[in-house]
Amino acid sequence: MTRVLLIGALLAAVFWVFSIVDCALQPPIRHRGVSKPVWIIIVVVFPVVGGILWFAVGRARASALAARRAPDDDPEFLDRLGSTSDQDERIRRLEEELALLDAEDDDPRWRRPVPPPAASQSTAPGDPADKPADRPGDGDDDARDQRGAAGA
Template sequence: MTRVLLILALVAAAFWVYTIVDCALQPPTRHRGVSKGVWIAITILLPVLGGILWFAIGRGRVSTTLLRRAPDDDPDFLGTIGSISDQDERIRRLEEELALLDSESADPPVPPVDPGSVPPAEKPTDDDGDARGQRGAVG
């Protein structure tokens, strides 16, 4: 009989320690009913009964379902984007910048050159008289 009582006492002590540690390590959002400190006090002052109460009432369950929303249903996302008029203004500015870049990239007109001011350049020729330096090339 004493062996059974000793085993029950060890099991109760292990359960008591486990409930205290479990209660202390859970985030405050998982404590139902009263605050985290009150649950720790309950589990310490009422060793077995406090543990049973902790697992039956106080310990909140982890939500296994993820709440997923589409971006247009999420108010946080909607608050981060600007209004349509802001977007229209930004598009207008970008189009103006693009038009400005297009006008800058066009070839500037070449100033006319006076033919009398530039001496004619001599073209070197090879043995066959080809000015381009290519033998046997047609065209």
């Protein structure tokens, strides 16, 4: 009978130490119910019962924790997205709406103002106002139509 009690005490002590070590080494995201320090206190103060509670209630299983994935790797996320035909339909509708908006360009506020017609001046033939100013030095603009930059 003494041997059975010694073996039971030895198994309880091994279980107790294993529970403390397991509780201390698990990352905080794997602790359910209360925080990590509280679980360690429960396992230390109540040796066998605390260990049983830790493994039954406090320790979250690895399979219960979903592995974090990028959205394009997550099949559930991809299923929630619309199918390709839904996206194609939406794009087609948006393009039609844009075409209608382009066709409705009747609002005068969005038109470019029309420059007033140039006043015709009567000049005598051979007057310097008759010559086009397209070469540098002929007038105030250079070849790039930049005023005052002739020869630069």
